[in-house]
Amino acid sequence: MAIIILFRTLLFTCITISYVGECGSLSDAQSLYAYITGSVNKYLRPESNQSEPTELVLSFHLKSISGLDEVHGVLYSALSINVAWIDDSISWNPNSYGGISEIKLHSSLIWVPDLILGNPANRISRIGLADVPVTIKSTGHVIHIIPDLLESTCDVDVTYFPFDSQKCVIEIIVVGYMSDIKFKVGGKIDTTHYSENNLWILASAKSGISDMGGLPFVRLSLSLKRRYSFFILNLFSPVLIMIMLNIMVFMLPPDSGERVGYAITCLLALSVYMTFASENLPVSSKPIPIVTYVLLVYNVKGFQLSTFLKKIPNQFTCTRHVFRILNSHQ
Ligand SMILES: *[C@@H]1O[C@H](CO)[C@@H](O)[C@H](O)[C@H]1NC(C)=O
Numbered sequence: 001m002a003i004i005i006l007f008r009t010l011l012f013t014c015i016t017i018s019y020v021g022e023c024g025s026l027s028d029a030q031s032l033y034a035y036i037t038g039s040v041n042k043y044l045r046p047e048s049n050q051s052e053p054t055e056l057v058l059s060f061h062l063k064s065i066s067g068l069d070e071v072h073g074v075l076y077s078a079l080s081i082n083v084a085w086i087d088d089s090i091s092w093n094p095n096s097y098g099g100i101s102e103i104k105l106h107s108s109l110i111w112v113p114d115l116i117l118g119n120p121a122n123r124i125s126r127i128g129l130a131d132v133p134v135t136i137k138s139t140g141h142v143i144h145i146i147p148d149l150l151e152s153t154c155d156v157d158v159t160y161f162p163f164d165s166q167k168c169v170i171e172i173i174v175v176g177y178m179s180d181i182k183f184k185v186g187g188k189i190d191t192t193h194y195s196e197n198n199l200w201i202l203a204s205a206k207s208g209i210s211d212m213g214g215l216p217f218v219r220l221s222l223s224l225k226r227r228y229s230f231f232i233l234n235l236f237s238p239v240l241i242m243i244m245l246n247i248m249v250f251m252l253p254p255d256s257g258e259r260v261g262y263a264i265t266c267l268l269a270l271s272v273y274m275t276f277a278s279e280n281l282p283v284s285s286k287p288i289p290i291v292t293y294v295l296l297v298y299n300v301k302g303f304q305l306s307t308f309l310k311k312i313p314n315q316f317t318c319t320r321h322v323f324r325i326l327n328s329h330q
Contacts, residue, residue: 028098042111046087053182057084060207061190065197070282074121075154075168080147090140104133118171118217121151158282161289162231170220183209183218200224235277242270246302267302
């Protein structure tokens with residue numbers, strides 16, 4: 001249905017452009033403007049039967065995900081919303097106005113639905129610019145294109161960092177109207193002009209309709225997957241190598257007297273790297289990423305290894321035995 005409307009829109013636009021070019025003059029547009037502003041009441045919902053809901057056909061174009069703030073749980077997204085509806089109080093015969101079948105008027109002149117975010121992360125404000133031209137057709141079809149940078153809340157779960165995926169929902173409601181408004185969405189969010197985020201892969205983007213106690217709202221569900229290569233290459237592999245080096249302290253002969261020095265050097269190197277690591281871990285206490293515990297345990301182990309080095313090999317005869325075998329092979 002949305003596609004049909006889109007096609008019809010395109011078709012109308014083409015016809016209109018040719019029409020306007022051929023016949024419509026400025027004075028025709030002026031008399032049409034006077035007719036529209038004189039006949040509409042921008043404060044009334046333009047449905048001829050006021051018991052019937054006004055149907056808003058929405059389509060979405062996702063431009064980019066500008067960021068996901070894990071600490072404050074905020075999703076920044078650049079989105080364009082196309083809203084189409086039929087204004088029953090507007091209709092004209094193009095022949096009476098020099099063939100003009102479509103006109104662009106400022107949104108403050110006619111009734112337009114005010115869209116707001118249902119889950120705002122910042123302050124509540126109307127989506128889009130305050131007063132932009134809307135396209136009105138002679139049949140009463142109105143098309144309002146609303147681009148904006150949205151800041152919505154998103155429950156971020158970093159338990160499995162850096163292999164985590166996040167599900168964020170953007171809720172859109174029409175302020176002031178409950179069941180007087182009926183939404184219609186296509187299901188898919190257009191990502192043709194989506195520009196990739198350098199930290200998150202957009203796995204899926206869907207739109208749907210939900211209801212919150214009689215208040216209908218649109219749900220845009222975005223699935224994001226973290227790009228983990230940076231963390232693997234720069235964070236985990238160096239730490240892992242240092243931990244291995246630290247464990248290899250037992251390869252040194254006990255009598256060489258180098259063990260403690262070696263272990264402490266490893267621990268210091270590890271500590272320096274941990275500072276870098278902690279800067280790149282998500283700052284979150286709810287929930288704490290598992291990897292934070294893992295790194296902590298490794299650090300404590302490294303510390304134990306270097307502090308109680310003299311005692312451990314003597315207490316665990318098994319370990320001693322293993323390393324004696326290792327040493328004998330060298
Ligand atoms: C308006 O809509 C209501 C609900 O659909 C219906 O019962 C009523 O008959 C309609 N009135 C007119 C004048 O069409």
